[in-house]
Amino acid sequence: xxxxxxxxxxxxxxxxxxxxxxxxxxxxxxxxxxxxxxxxxxxxxxxxxxxxxxxxxxxxxxxxxxxxxxxxxxxxxxxxxxxxxxxxxxxxxxxxxxxxxxxxxxxxxxxxxxxxxxxxxxxxxxxxxxxxxxxxxxxxxxxxxxxxxxxxxxxxxxxxx
Amino acid sequence: xxxxxxxxxxxxxxxxxxxxxxxxxxxxxxxxxxxxxxxxxxxxxxxxxxxxxxxxxxxxxxxxxxxxxxxxxxxxxxxxxxxxxxxxxxxxxxxxxxxxxxxxxxxxxxxxxxxxxxxxxxxxxxxxxxxxxxxxxxxxxxxxxxxxxxxxxxxxxxxxxxxxxxxxxxxxxxxxxxxxxxxxxxxxxxxxxxxxxxxxxxxxxxxxxxxxxxxxxxxxxxxxxxxxxxxxxxxxxxxxxxxxxxxxxxxxxxxxxxxxxxxxxxxxxxxxxxxxxxxxxxxxxxxxxxxxxxxxxxxxxxxxxxxxxxxxxxxxxxxxxxxxxxxxxxxxxxxxxxxxxxxxxxxxxxxxxxxxxxxxxxxxxxxxxxxxxxxxxxxxxxxxxxxxxxxxxxxxxxxxxxxxxxxxxxxxxxxxxxxxxxxxxxxxxxxxxxxxxxxxxxxxxxxxxxxxxxxxxxxxxxxxxxxxxxxxxxxxxxxxxxxxxx
Amino acid sequence: xxxxxxxxxxxxxxxxxxxxxxxxxxxxxxxxxxxxxxxxxxxxxxxxxxxxxxxxxxxxxxxxxxxxxxxxxxxxxxxxxxxxxxxxxxxxxxxxxxxxxxxxxxxxxxxxxxxxxxxxxxxxxxxxxxxxxxxxxxxxxxxxxxxxxxxxxxxxxxxxxxxx
Numbered sequence: 001x002x003x004x005x006x007x008x009x010x011x012x013x014x015x016x017x018x019x020x021x022x023x024x025x026x027x028x029x030x031x032x033x034x035x036x037x038x039x040x041x042x043x044x045x046x047x048x049x050x051x052x053x054x055x056x057x058x059x060x061x062x063x064x065x066x067x068x069x070x071x072x073x074x075x076x077x078x079x080x081x082x083x084x085x086x087x088x089x090x091x092x093x094x095x096x097x098x099x100x101x102x103x104x105x106x107x108x109x110x111x112x113x114x115x116x117x118x119x120x121x122x123x124x125x126x127x128x129x130x131x132x133x134x135x136x137x138x139x140x141x142x143x144x145x146x147x148x149x150x151x152x153x154x155x156x157x158x159x160x161x
Numbered sequence: 162x163x164x165x166x167x168x169x170x171x172x173x174x175x176x177x178x179x180x181x182x183x184x185x186x187x188x189x190x191x192x193x194x195x196x197x198x199x200x201x202x203x204x205x206x207x208x209x210x211x212x213x214x215x216x217x218x219x220x221x222x223x224x225x226x227x228x229x230x231x232x233x234x235x236x237x238x239x240x241x242x243x244x245x246x247x248x249x250x251x252x253x254x255x256x257x258x259x260x261x262x263x264x265x266x267x268x269x270x271x272x273x274x275x276x277x278x279x280x281x282x283x284x285x286x287x288x289x290x291x292x293x294x295x296x297x298x299x300x301x302x303x304x305x306x307x308x309x310x311x312x313x314x315x316x317x318x319x320x321x322x323x324x325x326x327x328x329x330x331x332x333x334x335x336x337x338x339x340x341x342x343x344x345x346x347x348x349x350x351x352x353x354x355x356x357x358x359x360x361x362x363x364x365x366x367x368x369x370x371x372x373x374x375x376x377x378x379x380x381x382x383x384x385x386x387x388x389x390x391x392x393x394x395x396x397x398x399x400x401x402x403x404x405x406x407x408x409x410x411x412x413x414x415x416x417x418x419x420x421x422x423x424x425x426x427x428x429x430x431x432x433x434x435x436x437x438x439x440x441x442x443x444x445x446x447x448x449x450x451x452x453x454x455x456x457x458x459x460x461x462x463x464x465x466x467x468x469x470x471x472x473x474x475x476x477x478x479x480x481x482x483x484x485x486x487x488x489x490x491x492x493x494x495x496x497x498x499x500x501x502x503x504x505x506x507x508x509x510x511x512x513x514x515x516x517x518x519x520x521x522x523x524x525x526x527x528x529x530x531x532x533x534x535x536x537x538x539x540x541x542x543x544x545x546x547x548x549x550x551x552x553x554x555x556x557x558x559x560x561x562x563x564x565x566x567x568x569x570x571x572x573x574x575x576x577x578x579x580x581x582x583x584x585x586x587x588x589x590x591x592x593x594x595x596x597x598x599x600x601x602x603x604x605x606x607x608x609x610x611x612x613x614x615x616x617x618x619x620x621x622x623x624x625x626x627x628x629x630x631x632x633x634x635x636x637x638x639x640x641x642x643x644x645x646x647x
Numbered sequence: 648x649x650x651x652x653x654x655x656x657x658x659x660x661x662x663x664x665x666x667x668x669x670x671x672x673x674x675x676x677x678x679x680x681x682x683x684x685x686x687x688x689x690x691x692x693x694x695x696x697x698x699x700x701x702x703x704x705x706x707x708x709x710x711x712x713x714x715x716x717x718x719x720x721x722x723x724x725x726x727x728x729x730x731x732x733x734x735x736x737x738x739x740x741x742x743x744x745x746x747x748x749x750x751x752x753x754x755x756x757x758x759x760x761x762x763x764x765x766x767x768x769x770x771x772x773x774x775x776x777x778x779x780x781x782x783x784x785x786x787x788x789x790x791x792x793x794x795x796x797x798x799x800x801x802x803x804x805x806x807x808x809x810x811x
Binding site: 031032033034035036038039040042043046047048059061073074076077078079082086108109111112113114131132134 | 226270271272273277278298299300301302303304306307318319322325326369384385388389391392395405406407642643646
């Protein structure tokens with residue numbers, strides 16, 4: 001079911017499912033658009049492919065107010081500590097989508113300048129392939145993340161729920 | 162993964178059960194436990210550490226860029242450049258403000274309105290900007306180094322991701338530079354297709370610019386309206402090239418594939434839809450008092466400064482410099498189409514807006530002319546050393562198979578030489594300096610990015626403005642950080 | 648040949664003007680659409696000043712090229728434009744490998760500032776007299792100059808499951 005090692009009982013698992021459901025509704029992304037993928041991320045938020053139907057069209061500039069970080073673009077060596085700092089400032093629960101080939105593995109730029117995959121710096125929940133991934137791919141990634149949260153597969157926060 | 166990179170990657174440390182170390186601040190608390198900290202010290206702790214996450218020790222100092230950051234005015238060696246007085250001494254100094262009232266504000270690199278990962282350090286007296294130091298390099302991808310490892314056929318994939326809002330222009334510049342060295346003839350249809358695609362790319366880039374410009378000024382609905390028109394153009398690009406962005410469509414020798422059947426109707430629809438959209442935007446913005454207040458006289462650059470800093474494109478034309486690469490150094494047959502070069506006179510943000518709106522209309526008129534006069538013929542040159550043969554020829558002819566193999570594995574050789582090729586991208590003069598030593602890969606590819614020049618000229622435009630004008634100016638000059646950092 | 652080729656002949660008046668303005672040696676070569684002037688290091692600043700006074704007031708580009716195995720090893724290429732003459736000119740100067748130093752032109756063209764910093768960052772060519780010669784694209788404590796031919800690409804071996 002929810003995949004926990006200990007079984008907290010019927011009441012708590014139902015509440016857990018409810019909490020998971022609420023967490024997937026209206027996840028606010030933090031603006032972390034770096035390069036070309038940022039343009040496709042903006043296109044996903046625009047009217048044609050509407051992220052607003054998931055309550056996600058508000059991209060919060062402040063990481064304190066966001067719970068999803070979509071790393072959209074190539075992460076250079078200079079940018080990596082900044083990325084980590086932004087991630088650390090987000091409050092739990094938080095998730096990371098690595099959007100595009102450059103964020104997932106360094107993409108076509110296997111060289112001195114890029115961090116080869118943003119999972120070297122932050123823990124990643126969903127990788128979205130593409131160069132750049134179209135809005136439909138990104139939305140599929142977001143919906144997969146929502147499924148994973150609802151199924152209880154991602155739980156990093158400590159505590160009861 | 163082990164690697165031979167020249168720098169340690171910031172690896173993730175395992176979560177430590179002990180209290181995280183505090184960043185070095187004045188009155189460093191050292192290793193004392195949290196209970197014994199005073200209230201203000203605990204507040205400082207919570208500024209950087211949130212319960213449940215661990216912050217590795219290096220983060221607090223790793224974002225410090227050391228010598229690249231702005232220094233206090235009495236010891237900074239490059240104050241003249243930061244005050245924007247290197248060309249014209251129009252600095253307004255106010256001796257009534259004491260040095261203690263100055264503060265340095267750090268804008269970026271993660272900021273919703275810096276159009277990418279640009280970091281600006283502003284020294285301000287109250288709300289007035291006194292010195293500006295841009296720090297770039299947060300998107301440096303080593304593309305010029307990567308270009309030396311890719312063949313000329315593959316080079317387009319690398320180059321197209323530099324200025325990611327106008328990928329076809331990058332590809333066109335690269336292809337033209339290679340063709341100059343190769344000395345190969347491009348058929349008329351290929352040249353016309355290139356112009357069609359690049360002018361539509363200019364339209365889509367300016368639409369994105371107007372969307373983000375409006376968004377930053379406060380006209381939030383511009384974001385939604387302009388993206389709607391942009392989707393029409395991107396759908397056409399997807400039909401022709403297979404991708405919405407980063408197409409790798411324009412290659413040395415011609416273009417990758419012919420236009421699909423029915424393209425004329427799609428293009429006519431795009432022209433109609435975008436024209437209607439442009440009218441809507443002008444109704445929304447042209448006489449909007451807030452928009453006018455925020456852009457009239459804001460972010461002025463004079464022609465002398467534009468020339469000294471190498472600012473080209475719409476930013477220079479808004480200042481009054483009549484320079485358009487398409488008119489002065491025409492390429493790919495663009496001189497057979499009639500269009501005007503739109504210029505402004507004040508060099509402020511409002512003129513830049515007017516110039517770009519005019520440019521969109523001119524580009525649509527060029528697209529209309531291409532639509533009417535598209536010549537029949539080949540979409541790429543017949544020279545089989547450069548362009549791969551058609552698919553069914555490979556089944557029939559051994560020679561075609563060998564050509565295909567050679568082009569896609571080791572690549573075609575380009576004669577020795579050094580050439581500079583420029584095109585007019587939506588940001589200005591995009592140039593590529595290509596040095597070839599006769600092999601299948603470039604010896605050196607240097608890209609002259611138009612946004613690099615404008616970021617360098619930011620102090621000129623931003624000093625003596627208010628902080629709110631910084632955002633308006635930055636949005637109006639349309640920098641693309643992929644271009645700046647490469 | 649591509650369209651818009653400017654032949655060397657039409658540039659002769661400009662070259663004559665430059666030549667008469669300053670008695671220095673340069674070697675004009677014609678590229679496909681621009682003139683390339685090669686000049687020895689000591690005449691570099693004088694030539695750039697003369698070209699600017701001849702009407703080439705728009706600074707376009709400054710880049711370095713590493714010809715490993717050649718002496719001088721590096722080239723610095725300055726690209727200038729004259730809108731009124733409708734011409735470009737490239738000025739190339741060679742820079743030695745041991746102690747790669749040339750004078751700065753950021754006093755002549757304010758725009759050369761960032762370009763020279765970038766060339767220092769990526770090639771290690773020192774520009775004497777530059778006000779702020781620090782890293783521009785790489786992090787501050789980076790070691791090495793990435794675009795030199797002896798600095799490797801820095802790629803990491805990509806693992807595939809099949810190779811295990």
